[in-house]
Structure formats: structure tokens, C-alpha cells
Amino acid sequence: MGKDKPTKGKNERSKLPKHLELQRDFVTCGDKLNYNTQTFTSANVFSAMGVDNSWDPAQFKENFRIIINKMDNEVMEFDMIGADPAIANALRRILIAEVPTMAIEHVFVINNTSIIQDEVLAHRLGLVPLLIPPHLFEAKVAEEAPSEKNTVVFKLDVTAKRNRDGSIENEKVLSSDLEWLPGGSELPEETTCRFAAGQAHLFTEPSTPAPRAVHDNILLAKLRPGQTIVLEAHATKGTGKEHAKWSPVATAWYRLQPEVHMLREVPADSELGQELVAACPGLFATDERGLIRSNCARGHEMVLEKLRRLLEQEPFSSAVAYRKKKDHFIFTIESSGVLPPQDLLTQALDILGEKARNLATKLT
Amino acid sequence: MNQPDRYVQFVLPEGERKVNYKADTKLKDAGTFSFRSEDHTMGNLLRMLLHSDKATVFAGYRIPHPLEPVMVVKVQTNGTKTPEEAMSHALQDLASEFEYMLNEFDREVMNAQQSAMHNI
Numbered sequence: 001m002g003k004d005k006p007t008k009g010k011n012e013r014s015k016l017p018k019h020l021e022l023q024r025d026f027v028t029c030g031d032k033l034n035y036n037t038q039t040f041t042s043a044n045v046f047s048a049m050g051v052d053n054s055w056d057p058a059q060f061k062e063n064f065r066i067i068i069n070k071m072d073n074e075v076m077e078f079d080m081i082g083a084d085p086a087i088a089n090a091l092r093r094i095l096i097a098e099v100p101t102m103a104i105e106h107v108f109v110i111n112n113t114s115i116i117q118d119e120v121l122a123h124r125l126g127l128v129p130l131l132i133p134p135h136l137f138e139a140k141v142a143e144e145a146p147s148e149k150n151t152v153v154f155k156l157d158v159t160a161k162r163n164r165d166g167s168i169e170n171e172k173v174l175s176s177d178l179e180w181l182p183g184g185s186e187l188p189e190e191t192t193c194r195f196a197a198g199q200a201h202l203f204t205e206p207s208t209p210a211p212r213a214v215h216d217n218i219l220l221a222k223l224r225p226g227q228t229i230v231l232e233a234h235a236t237k238g239t240g241k242e243h244a245k246w247s248p249v250a251t252a253w254y255r256l257q258p259e260v261h262m263l264r265e266v267p268a269d270s271e272l273g274q275e276l277v278a279a280c281p282g283l284f285a286t287d288e289r290g291l292i293r294s295n296c297a298r299g300h301e302m303v304l305e306k307l308r309r310l311l312e313q314e315p316f317s318s319a320v321a322y323r324k325k326k327d328h329f330i331f332t333i334e335s336s337g338v339l340p341p342q343d344l345l346t347q348a349l350d351i352l353g354e355k356a357r358n359l360a361t362k363l364t
Numbered sequence: 365m366n367q368p369d370r371y372v373q374f375v376l377p378e379g380e381r382k383v384n385y386k387a388d389t390k391l392k393d394a395g396t397f398s399f400r401s402e403d404h405t406m407g408n409l410l411r412m413l414l415h416s417d418k419a420t421v422f423a424g425y426r427i428p429h430p431l432e433p434v435m436v437v438k439v440q441t442n443g444t445k446t447p448e449e450a451m452s453h454a455l456q457d458l459a460s461e462f463e464y465m466l467n468e469f470d471r472e473v474m475n476a477q478q479s480a481m482h483n484i
Contacts, residue, residue: 043418055416057457066469068476078472086412087461093405098374142371242370342473349469353462355406359399360455362382363448 015051026323027256031312039085039326063327076341079257080329088254088329094348095252097240100139101338102132102152104233104245108191111230114173116221124221125156125233126245128175129214129336132235136202139237146185146193152211152235153181153193160223173221173229175213182210185232193234211235214337248344250334257328258304260294261321268292272315280307294320373433376401385448394422394440395447402435403427410437413454419445 016024028035040046043054063082070077080088107122114121132152140150158177160170182203184195203210221229240247260283266273268286276284276292280303287293297304310316333341376382380400388394399406407425414423414437422440439447 039412041412042415043420052418053416054418055413055457057460060461061464064465064468066465066472068472071473071476071480083465084412086408087465090405090409098405239374241374345469346466349462349466353459353466356409356455356458356462359383359402359406360452360459363385363452363455 016046016049020046020049022323025326026259027326029258029308029311029322029324031308034324041084041086071342073340074335074337076333076335076345078331080254080331082327083329084327085329088331090352091331091345091348092252092254094351095249095333095344096247098351099248099339099344099347100134100237100239101246101248101336102130102134102137102235102237103243104128104130104154105236105238106146106191106234108187108232108234109230110187110232111228114221114223114227114229121221121229121231125178126243128178128218128220129338130211130235131209131214131338132211133208134237134338136208137237146191146234146236148184148195148197148199150236151193152199153185154178154211154233154235155181155186155231156220156233157230158223159228160225162225168225171223172219173223174216175218175220176216177220178213178233180211181232185234187232191232191234248336248338249341250336252331252333254329254331256324256326257330258297258301259323259325260297260304260307261323262292262294263319263321266292266319272319276316276320279303279310283307297322368431372401373403374401387447388440391440393443393447394438397437397439397447397451399435399437401433403433404435407435407437409458410451410454413457414439414450417445417450417454419443420450 022028023036024040027037040053041055043052046053060082065079065081067079067081068076069079104122104125107118107125109118109122112118112121116124130152137152138150140146144150156173156178158170158173160168162168182198182200184198185191185193188194202208223229238246266276268274268277268290273284273286273292277286280300283295283297283300283303284292285295304322307320307322311320311322333344335341335344339347382400384398386396386398388396404427407427411423411425414420419441420439421442422438425435425437427435437451439450441447441450445453
């Protein structure tokens with residue numbers, strides 16, 4: 001039954017009466033809470049009306065769009081239209097927790113006479129984002145010995161001295177003081193880290209810069225004259241699921257596309273019209289017929305909360321509707337600097353696809 | 365102190381099966397899938413895709429206890445498919461959906477980069 005149904009176009013989906021379509025596609029924003037927030041993904045939910053709501057791959061491909069608004073090395077903002085909230089959320093969760101990066105895991109302290117305790121210093125070192133491409137390394141399983149395939153070794157050797165003129169040298173220990181050791185650990189017996197070969201050949205400038213912290217000016221510790229910190233730090237590959245230091249994004253979030261509609265005609269010179277324009281500057285304008293029309297809500301987010309408060313009472317609530325489109329997500333990804341955000345998103349989608357394929361094969 | 369190790373959440377122990385299916389004893393065309401080392405990321409996605417299948421009568425997921433990395437999906441179909449088939453179709457649809465999204469996204473990134481280069 002239904003095997004020879006023609007490919008559904010947009011027309012099939014809009015067979016619902018207007019008010020149901022509104023409930024299905026939009027979240028209505030009220031003053032204190034939002035209404036109609038649930039998604040109607042179930043295929044049979046409208047079967048009483050004779051409308052088939054099942055998911056069709058062809059229709060998904062027709063409706064799905066990505067529009068990139070802003071993209072640079074650190075932040076990316078894009079619109080994802082036509083996806084379900086479960087997909088947007090899965091993407092967000094994977095970006096935060098399952099895209100692998102490198103971070104300092106083991107710290108071998110040789111000498112620490114500073115006022116910062118060993119463990120506090122080790123914790124801070126772990127949180128420093130490291131500019132190391134994670135794909136060059138394998139994740140280290142717990143029992144495995146550290147080697148050039150799974151570990152990057154850094155050294156920190158700072159001593160504070162008082163200069164002739166009274167100023168203090170090396171008063172602040174910054175992330176730029178971390179030195180990369182391409183040949184491996186300098187204490188192979190204590191750290192059990194033996195490199196069979198060096199790592200210098202992996203990092204050929206300028207395409208792959210040598211391992212260092214992403215930001216040079218992260219303050220790790222403060223020293224007084226005579227205090228010294230000598231330690232060796234080993235960085236391994238991990239995911240945000242294990243510890244937040246391995247999360248590649250400063251954060252990643254999404255929100256729904258806001259829309260403002262005029263529910264009825266409001267003359268611009270009426271009291272209501274004047275109040276609307278005065279309360280939400282920029283959002284409302286006068287069109288050629290002398291009626292109030294709403295400008296695109298995207299550019300005027302600042303006044304949308306004020307609009308929410310106004311919509312509590314009449315006459316506003318019957319004149320203006322503030323809605324959010326349920327399948328239009330405005331995604332923002334802020335990378336911590338390890339990888340550019342578009343690479344992060346590509347990896348996240350890869351990981352999701354891999355998970356689905358993996359489960360599909362493991363079903364039997 | 366009593367917290368289990370974090371790697372348990374995503375590392376499958378030796379000898380454990382990733383997915384277990386148990387047919388329901390009291391209902392026809394119903395069954396429970398039990399996934400190890402999975403969480404809401406996949407659970408919500410599978411539930412959503414199972415719902416959008418016409419043959420599904422009931423689909424839901426839960427994580428019985430937050431300290432154990434087990435995710436359970438319960439499926440009941442109307443008889444035109446078995447629950448295993450419904451799950452299999454859902455996973456295949458998911459894989460193709462993500463592949464399509466990846467291609468779309470790569471295309472858009474290239475367009476954006478090209479237009480950025482032309483504008484300089």
C-alpha cells in the first residue's frame with residue numbers, strides 16, 4: 001500500500017487547515033511561556049484528517065537548506081532549515097562532546113617551588129587549548145605505552161629572577177613558555193614514554209604549524225624571584241565526554257528563527273500603531289498603504305523581549321503575533337581555536353553518520 | 365569518589381554486544397532494543413525517525429539509570445514491518461540523511477569561501 005505513491009511535494013504537507021499548520025510549524029511566544037513547542041514527527045499524527053506526515057527522504061532533500069551567515073577562523077553562524085530538533089540537538093551534543101582534540105593529560109613535575117600547587121598547575125595545563133591537528137594522532141588506550149603515535153610532549157622550565165633594575169623577569173608563566181619536544185620525553189624511565197622516531201616530520205610549516213598553545217598569553221602561574229617550575233607535560237587525544245578540556249568548541253548553540261506577524265491591519269496613525277512603533281523601534285514600520293508592517297525579526301532581537309511583554313495584554317495580543325519557526329535553526333559554533341568551525345562541523349556530521357552506520361551493522 | 369570512570373560511557377567492554385533485541389512476550393510486533401554506551405544523542409534521533417515511519421505504532425527511548433551507559437528503545441509496529449526492520453530502516457535513513465547534510469554543508473562552505481575570496 002502506498003508503494004507507487006508519487007513523490008510528495010510541498011503541496012501535500014500544506015493540506016492541513018491553517019490553524020493546525022500554524023501549530024505544527026510555529027512556536028507561539030507568550031509573555032510567560034511558549035506554546036505549541038512540541039514537534040509533530042509522528043507519521044500517523046494527522047491520520048484522522050487524512051494527511052500523511054511520514055518522513056520522505058526526497059522531501060527532506062527538497063526542503064533542507066544550509067545558509068552560512070558568518071564564517072571565520074573562530075566563529076561560524078549558519079542557518080539550518082528543514083531539520084528536526086533531534087538532529088540539531090544531536091549535532092550540538094556531538095560538537096561539544098565527541099569531536100576529538102589533544103590536551104595535556106599527564107604532567108610530570110620535576111621541580112615546583114612556586115605557590116601554585118602541583119595539582120592545580122596540572123589542572124590548568126590541561127585546560128590550555130593546544131594547536132595540534134588531532135587526526136595526526138591515535139587515541140591512547142589506558143594500558144598502552146605512550147609513543148610518538150599517541151603523545152605530544154611539552155616542557156615547561158621557568159625560573160623567576162630579580163634584575164639589576166629591580167624588575168622581575170619571568171614573573172608570569174604564560175602558555176607561550178610551553179616548549180614542544182619533538183624527540184619525546186627527556187625522562188623516558190620515569191615517564192615510560194619512549195619515541196621510536198621523532199615527530200618533527202609531521203609538522204611542516206606553514207601548512208601544519210608546530211605544536212603550541214592556541215593562545216600565547218594564557219596565564220598559568222605567577223612566580224616570585226627564586227621560584228621555579230620545571231615539568232614535563234604529555235598531551236593525548238580525547239573527547240569532551242571524558243573531560244571538558246578535550247572539547248573543541250568554546251561552545252556551540254542554536255536558537256529558533258523568530259518571526260513577527262501582523263494579525264490584522266493596524267493603521268500607522270492609530271494609537272496602537274504609534275505605540276507599536278514607539279515601543280519596538282526598528283521592528284515596525286509603515287508600508288505604502290499607511291498600515292503597520294513588521295520588519296524582519298532577525299535584525300532586531302533586542303526589542304523582541306519587549307514585544308513579548310507587550311503581547312500579554314490587549315490590544316497588542318490580537319494585533320501582533322510573535323512566533324518561532326520550529327524547523328529553522330540558527331546555529332552558532334565558537335571554536336576554541338584548535339580547528340576552524342567548518343572543520344568541526346564536518347567532523348561532527350561524519351561522526352554522526354559513522355554512529356548510524358555502526359549501529360546499522362551491529363543490529364543483526 | 366563514587367563516580368564511575370568517564371570512559372565507560374563510550375568504550376564498549378570486551379565481549380559485550382552493542383545492541384540487544386528482545387521481542388515482547390505480551391504484545392505482537394513489539395520489542396525492546398538495548399544499546400550499550402549510547403546516550404540521548406542517538407536515542408532521541410532514533411525515536412524521531414521511528415516516529416516518522418508509518419508502520420510504527422509506539423516508539424520511545426529511555427536511559428534507565430544515568431550512571432549506567434545503557435539506552436533502551438521500545439518499538440511497536442502495526443504488523444507491516446517487524447520492529448527490527450523498522451529500526452534497520454530508521455538507521456539507514458539516518459545514515460543517508462547525514463551524508464546528504466554533509467554534502468550540502470560542504471557545498472555551502474565552498475560557496476561562502478569562494479565568494480569571500482572574490483570580495484577581497
